[in-house]
Amino acid sequence: MSAVPTAAQIRQSFLDFFKEKQHTIVPSDNVGYTSRDGARIFTNAGMNQFVPIFLGERSADVDTWPGVLHKGLPTRAADTQKCIRAGGKHNDLEDVGLDTYHHTLFEMLGNWSFGDYFKKEAISWAWELVIERWKFPPTRVFATIYQPDKSKNDPAERDQEAWDIWAEKFRSIGLDPEIHIVNGNKKDNFWMMGDTGPCGPCTEIHIDLTPGPRDLDEERQRAGAKLVNGSDASCIEIWNNVFIQYNATPEGTFEPLPAKHVDTGMGFERVCSIIQGTKGFTDFENAKISNYDTDVFKPIFDELTKLSGKEYKSTLPKANEQGHVVPVSEQEKIDVAFRVIADHLRTLSFAIADGIQPGNSDRNYTLRRILRRAVKYGRTLEFKEPFFYKLVDVLAAQMGDVFPEVRTKKEQIKSVLKLEEESFNRTLDKGIALFEKAVSLASSNDTTPSKGSDGLTYSTKDGELIVSKKNADGSTTKMISGELAFRLYDQEGFPFDLTELMAREQGLGIDRATFNELMEEQRERARKAGEKNKQVVSVSEIETKAPTKFIGYDALEADVKVLEVVSMKDKTAVVLDVSTCYAEMGGQIGDAGQLILGANTYPINATTKVGNTWLHFLDGDEAPAVDSTVKLIVDAPRRHAIERHHTVTHILHWALHEVVSKDATQKGSSVTPDKLTFDFNSGALTAQQIADIERLVNERIVANEPVSWTEVPYVEAKANKGIMALFGEKYGDLVRVVQIGGQRNKLDGWSMELCGGTHTRSTGEIGLFRLVGESAVAAGVRRIEAIAGLEAYNAARADAELLKLLAGKVSAQGAADLEKKLEQILTQQKELEKALKAAQQREASTKARELMAKAVINNAIVVHLGDVDADYAVGVAEALKASFNGIVVLGATGGGSVALIASVAKEHQGKVQAGKIIQGIAPIVGGKGGGKPDFARGGGKDVSKVDAALAEARKLIGA
Template structure:
């Protein structure tokens, strides 16, 4: 045969090894590559010697080699299914091996269902049942069993995919290979419904895989806990929306069932009529309920429908456009013919004040030949500052890098200048230093998370600005102790005053260094910049080393005090830490002290004798300010608990007093209405809570309706009660709905109990009279 990886690329002739599983083994290749289960490929030797070109021609490769690939599961199926090639009468299937059987055993134990070894009818009709295994010939009778077996196979196959991938450091997410994993996992969870699972189950299968494959793949055992935690977190998140999404899917299918029937009848008469699942619903399932498109397509195929993918893609495009518009900050106009510019030379690692030449200027956008201004990249915001021209000064509001390398400097307003003019560019130095502190401490935070939490805490994104930093990473929620430990470790490293250095090396060399952090999906040039913390400067022996083009401090002591101010979820399996350092930490401490003071005032208003809040000294060193904040937080937590306990105690006392007063008034009303079945009365100076308590006390004393009214502080309260056996004649909610408007209000409730309110105190007598009339009429 001839093997090609695609329309273009390396290719060459190949020798395929197929196994003939027919009873006599004499088909002589007639079934090869015919999708017949009686003959399948287990090995391929590809002689890579050509490159396929886009024009259809083939060019010999300068280096040629043999690429060999064996199907592990298929080879195992052949060996075990034929008893070492001695008996071909049994079932030969990838799933009838000790690779999958342990997973099936665990699934059977968890679900209470059995794997019956069925095969789809298109395959089963070819195979004999010499070993007594189930064979599907009657599609109708075996439909349920076949669906259960399919679920077993999909789930078992997918737990292997997920476990190995997570062990290799790939985490389910919404982008790239992470989204492939998320789709695989959600497909498996959906098949779990076929086996009756409505609670997380999938993660439990990781233990079986660790037992059976851990000897050959030790990383499966080494990261067994992380694999289970990751899968369980994803499973729990999808379970919350899966059933709702399935309900919406089924409703959409139900609405099209009639059309599907009509289409089937049309096909019987020779007319091809297609009924598709709506792309709008598919997009809703994706956007709101987390259903990957391929999962919706799978479910639709099971019902005999295709999905309107064009409409889905149209809605997806619209969403992306809305997202891009929402995320835009300061708009920087792209100067036409950007590709004609030479890349701007960045000298801002060493210079913050530079006289240079204008390469281009268009209105309020400047492109210089070289610049000390850092352009927004890698999470670090762009620099601001001043541009001084011969004709005047302009503020630089932002700096961005164009596709082909020019740096666009957004000016505060237009300036009369032209190409070749001289301009002095001055970076806002205090702002840059604040950004550098946050960027370097971001590297320390990343390192500390690996040390304290997990090596699998993979960076997913970051923001580095003068006011704060945010760091997104894959992980479960951090415990309070983990947050304290991470913060403590970072501050210890800051105080060590370790050197921060950077050096450029070939990317090929960086790729060989497992201790240099680099990020999947990022594009790197032939030469990369490594930022190192600790060790000998530029010796690439620091404890933290990352590929990074951003700006940094020269030593960790320049960072100042570090504080984590927030840790939260931003997506399934992705956490975000927000933190501050240096002057930003000091500013945060002052703001936090003000927030603490407001909270203390609120608590003191509830209970006046609470202990005084510890003082906060604004003139103290930043580290001391943070210690004061911590002490105040501990005190506030104690005061908060004391106030809540005090409120609970007072509430119980108030409730007892209310019920005592209600019982006393109820006894008086019962005496006044002795011999009557119902009670309609006014209570002095009462609110709705008191009236309800009185009604509750009156219910055992009257067999008919009760209606009470009261006025307090210019408001009218109404409460009605009707015994259940009388609700066919008169209803509490309707009675309130008719009486409340009389006192200028409204209300409602249930047949047996209802409440209302109004503002016209002078009409209470009229309302009571109407209540008596309604009860008498019933």
């Protein structure tokens, strides 16, 4: 690393270090995490994704992780994990912006051992990285070890082993371990997953950042040691190594684990702040140790400056008389806003990229609160129009190499943020005005008292409530009333913590108890209303409802009325009188979007139709009340991506006729935001035909010809030989003809088809077309897969970069870039393989249920599965083992060879064993095999004998 390394260099040096130590570098887990009690929370620590390994629920197979950068030992892993702490036990939200180190999203660097190395290696490598590789001044470094306080019933014994290892390291450079190793109690140095389960002592590394020289001045070192595990921010922990070696039992004992693990966590932003804030450890006198004064946040701050004209100057507010940290000067307010907005941008962008959107419940509502908090702070920077989403581009450019999902999902992130921001902006000004009116009242003596309870005297004026609370000393504290806080929340969309924040800035308290009572009353009303409004219905009942009027060809948002809230199995949907959402039909996927009612937003994840009734499926169980008027907004970027793919299917159909044959007729299609598929009857296409089709389609796109549609009588459309349609299908008296080229309503385009989908207004809007696949799907039926627009552009750009790297001789850096590109290709391949495997497992489970229903004879299932591979057969057998208590023998003949699988439940193993079955039947197909009593597999080459082999299996088991 350079003298003052960048954040990217620091992160990479950590990963490279553990790559050298034979660790597999695994990708960050999703920031959405489901806890073991089923609660949907956020990933708040690096160890979350490894919990099943620590509990022994699965093997340490980290070398099979999708997207690995390097294959090391399968029992060693290292990563940088995106963590969110903004709710539940770990909640830093209210502190963000007021200091230098709190975040709602941060990176946790970690290295892991699953029954492999333990304390000696973990501590030695921590020393090697921090002291020898990163060059932290050792006189400023302190280690903590576990020292139980037996008077408080602390578990286990002193971690003497860790002390001895650290002592050797400090002595090796002439430092006194008695000074540099600090004892810590259970709170500081003993980690537990829960009241029971894996646990163990931990050792932390702390850094003394106080000014002044150290050298070998033991008195200064002793002074630093006294700051360890204290509250002084000038001595902070950077790395925690947890040694999981005990199992906490329900009886309160701590038993040694058969396998010992290492679980570490290092705060990435904190390490960057120390290294960069001290200018590479060269200046502790003028050090600026702030996570926000690093290049982790600088690109976002620079973009905020461009957008707002304000400048970040690193000021920090101080605590007021009430102990609250409140910005006073204008610059303090600006700097707090910069920190809040930058932090919240990271949290929301990574969460949305990982599939979690702002919503009305649990972690989804936490995201909505975070976004609204950022938007409110945007007013400090004088933003009146949506601004937050504009920062996503710079974040994606900065972080996309490390977390590619934020780059690939960039447009989706921007779309979600913009919609949410626009929705909140509608009520933000009104809410602020109401709050400021209450503040004005609080400072006025012109009030009319009325009797309250619990020492509270309510004072009212113009319907706006404040509260005066009488203190024990006779003084009075003015507070924002719970009624006003609730009104701001319920009607104006203000999260309570935002109202509390504004009150604090004005030196006012807030009546939290009354707010909570009103919230509970609202929940009860909502519950009763939900029971009344929600109806469990059948498809036939839905078909009898009034038809939905679709206006989505011309509008993407509208004020609509909720006619019904229906529950279908585990899904909740609303029926509206009018809809701008396209309902899934004719191969085009249905729209997504949102319903807005006051402060509440209800995301729509799919739209389908039953008869003439549109069903808008919602995230979660909450829905707007029947008869309410709501604003319906379609997810526009998603819709436009679908329209590009749909319109280009018409051009593709035309090009097939030009290049292949007029008889190449459409047999089906699928249109999504990501791609299109088009099925047609034909033989396999040649490479030249594929190239010609792609060229013709792009020529028509570049011509930028108009796309229009008109309704005509069905008989007229059928008589027009230029109009393509599946005339065997059932149509109404009027049909919609989509034409490309020609004049609107003239039916003179070069492409004309009956189609009810949505389309671009011109071919030029499609942008670019790429044909990415052509294959067989059935006898005489081929399938083309293609992409258009931004998807095609991104693919073309990636290919161009790869070709550039491959052309001629490459430099050393080029070679490194080539390696990285190849790793990305391997990552994509692994993701595809993972998806295929998951689909295969689902299919295997379905097949298993089918066999249990139809193929059981005398507690046995003996079946030839057909032309499938061995992995599929094993999947079916595994699925059967979970619910079928009998004997299973399966044959498969995929790939020109035979796979034989046998599974025998325990109670049948006295009669017959799986290994014996395979040994008896595998020679029939010209092969061999064997295994354990409960499970065995084998195979051979003679596929013609598989039925004979299964017949022999039936004899062996008496089926």
